[in-house]
Amino acid sequence: xxRSLGPIVRLQVHAESLKHDGAYDPGPLxxxxxxVIDASGMLGWDGTGWVVDSHxxxxxxxxxxxxxxxxxGFTGHYKRMAERFGEIPAGVAGENIIVDGPAATAEDIAxxxxxxxxxxxxxxxxxxxxxxxxxxxxxxxxxxxxxxPRDEIVDHLAFLSTGTRGFILSVDHVDRGVEISVxxxxxxx
Amino acid sequence: MxxxxxxxxxxxxxAEPLKAAGRYDPRHLVTAENxxxxxxxxxxxxxxxxIIDAHHREHPQARxxxxxxxxxGFTGHYQAMARRxxTVPVGIAGENIIVDGPGVRMADISEGMLIRRSDGAEIDLDGPRPAAxxxxxxxxxxxxxxxxxxxxxxxxxxxxSDGTRGFLISAGSxxRYEEITVxxxxxxxxxxxxxxxx
Numbered sequence: 001x002x003r004s005l006g007p008i009v010r011l012q013v014h015a016e017s018l019k020h021d022g023a024y025d026p027g028p029l030x031x032x033x034x035x036v037i038d039a040s041g042m043l044g045w046d047g048t049g050w051v052v053d054s055h056x057x058x059x060x061x062x063x064x065x066x067x068x069x070x071x072x073g074f075t076g077h078y079k080r081m082a083e084r085f086g087e088i089p090a091g092v093a094g095e096n097i098i099v100d101g102p103a104a105t106a107e108d109i110a111x112x113x114x115x116x117x118x119x120x121x122x123x124x125x126x127x128x129x130x131x132x133x134x135x136x137x138x139x140x141x142x143x144x145x146x147x148x149p150r151d152e153i154v155d156h157l158a159f160l161s162t163g164t165r166g167f168i169l170s171v172d173h174v175d176r177g178v179e180i181s182v183x184x185x186x187x188x189x
Numbered sequence: 190m191x192x193x194x195x196x197x198x199x200x201x202x203x204a205e206p207l208k209a210a211g212r213y214d215p216r217h218l219v220t221a222e223n224x225x226x227x228x229x230x231x232x233x234x235x236x237x238x239x240i241i242d243a244h245h246r247e248h249p250q251a252r253x254x255x256x257x258x259x260x261x262g263f264t265g266h267y268q269a270m271a272r273r274x275x276t277v278p279v280g281i282a283g284e285n286i287i288v289d290g291p292g293v294r295m296a297d298i299s300e301g302m303l304i305r306r307s308d309g310a311e312i313d314l315d316g317p318r319p320a321a322x323x324x325x326x327x328x329x330x331x332x333x334x335x336x337x338x339x340x341x342x343x344x345x346x347x348x349x350s351d352g353t354r355g356f357l358i359s360a361g362s363x364x365r366y367e368e369i370t371v372x373x374x375x376x377x378x379x380x381x382x383x384x385x386x387x
Binding site: 036038 | 202204205217219225227229232235237238239240241245246247248249366
């Protein structure tokens, strides 16, 4: 039986890659109120037009045809990250969708997720897999001016890589774009 | 030998389709100095990132899979439209690329066109064909608040056909995005005939 995980509180696209030479820079994150998701990835409406996420197949910097096109995070995970690393702005990890809810585990959402949109449509998000934390992002959380060697941050990488850093989702099955908005509810399947 | 048609003076996308509920509304046109064109269509950059054109295959409202991915118009055609319809701002027809040059005809560009960038790179624009004018756009040019019946605007529709309303072009040969910029030159792949307007 499905249960609510919480409402969407933030939608965002990566206008460009957040990693440059291994260093993490959240500067290109653009926050939106609504977005469209299909098998190619996510587009966000910025009031002028649809902005292409850097993981979307249409983005000029996409390599390999839009793998890991969508991601999701939970405010509960951000609280945990803040407890460990100090103040962490919600969404700084760059997940496309942030849900205001407890820190879900991979087991909690193993069967997938569903977004119920404001007009009653359902968008299925399949195969959630914990995003693997990278030294660049972890060093950013540690407020290091340089990217730290992996062997110096092993514990932090492990802490972040079980879903705390967010989950990658599959939307290969979404053949027509579905519009979602801040406030839409997210459920387990 | 390619013949110069003119320089690009305007690049724009349709952030959303310009026809809504049958009426023509150009307010979703967004211009930029640079754009990316590829086989799926066109993107332009704004302060937030890359904005996707309504005819791009991946646009949420794209219909038909990007079959008319790009379009091009000429200021000469805008001058001709202004003579017939009074005020016609350059680009109002929504073509992605506006060239400052005479109003070419299909015969002038039947072999295709190419864009030559300032770095010397050339980008092929294949398969031009005249964009068919629609009643909403024609009614808009006539200043009508209503979409006029086809039989009342036949002469205007005929005037706008044959390229005056712009040309659709294929970008099928552009297998990865290419950047183009205002000021880049556009050429016909063969010498245009003398049949020109504007």
